């Protein structure tokens with residue numbers, strides 16, 4: 267086992283453990299104030315006009331049918347093309363989409379390389395020349411598109427006066443880190459005529475704990491930056507690649523009816539029994555009254571009304 271094997275193993279363990287731990291922590295947090303902003307796609311055909319099952323009489327007595335296919339059809343353009351950024355922040359779209367799409371191509375390529383290495387190891391005959399060419403094309407496309415994204419996003423963060431207000435050093439660090447991955451990837455591709463074969467051999471050596479073939483300096487910079495990225499990502503806002511699931515399903519689209527004696531009622535009871543410590547005087551929080559007390563009118567808002 268070499269230093270490279272150790273680093274890859276460390277990165278894989280840190281990434282998986284930290285992401286799973288974060289996912290569990292988020293899933294266990296108290297329920298969020300739900301937005302129910304329509305259209306909610308799992309409402310099926312009705313979602314086209316922003317409708318919901320609440321248009322029907324006695325809707326809460328009827329079985330709920332969620333249209334998961336429609337949810338997926340909304341999520342795909344959002345993930346692949348950042349549709350919401352296109353619609354709501356057009357000037358940011360090109361830098362953001364290229365930054366993301368380059369990464370998606372490299373992640374997709376990584377799965378293709380892993381699959382190729384594993385199949386080759388178990389003796390499955392593959393048209394290797396074709397596969398190596400495909401891997402090389404995907405790597406070129408991913409690194410080139412990603413480089414454009416890293417440069418344009420860097421410029422936007424550095425010079426757009428509006429975006430500057432929402433920019434801190436970590437934004438630049440992330441963009442530069444991704445930029446190093448992309449540019450070093452381009453340098454590796456440009457200096458290695460047998461990139462496809464070498465990268466498959468590298469993954470094979472990782473899986474079999476054997477020594478990898480010698481690679482160029484650019485290759486080691488690319489690999490080192492990727493390893494660090496996997497270790498670092500779970501502790502940053504870039505975990506939005508999976509936390510968005512909770513935003514969409516537990517906040518934006520959550521429309522489960524709150525029925526007497528149901529699970530949701532139990533959760534809501536827990537949340538509204540929390541003592542409120544908000545500083546704003548109109549809330550009337552004293553650290554002892556809970557949300558239920560305040561809403562029931564024992565808070566400052568009601569007190570004021572009564573004193574009038």
Ligand code: HEM
Nearest residue numbers: 344345348351358362366419423437440441504506507510
């Ligand atoms: C491993 C996967 C991902 C990584 C590493 C990543 C990384 C980033 C980074 C670094 C930014 C900040 C860019 C900036 O400086 O403005 C960002 C923003 C953003 N990401 Fe991701 N992202 C990932 C996946 C996703 C996915 C799957 C989605 C869509 C569902 C998404 C949607 C967005 C949006 C909407 C923004 C805000 C627009 C922007 O600031 O560029 N990201 N992402």
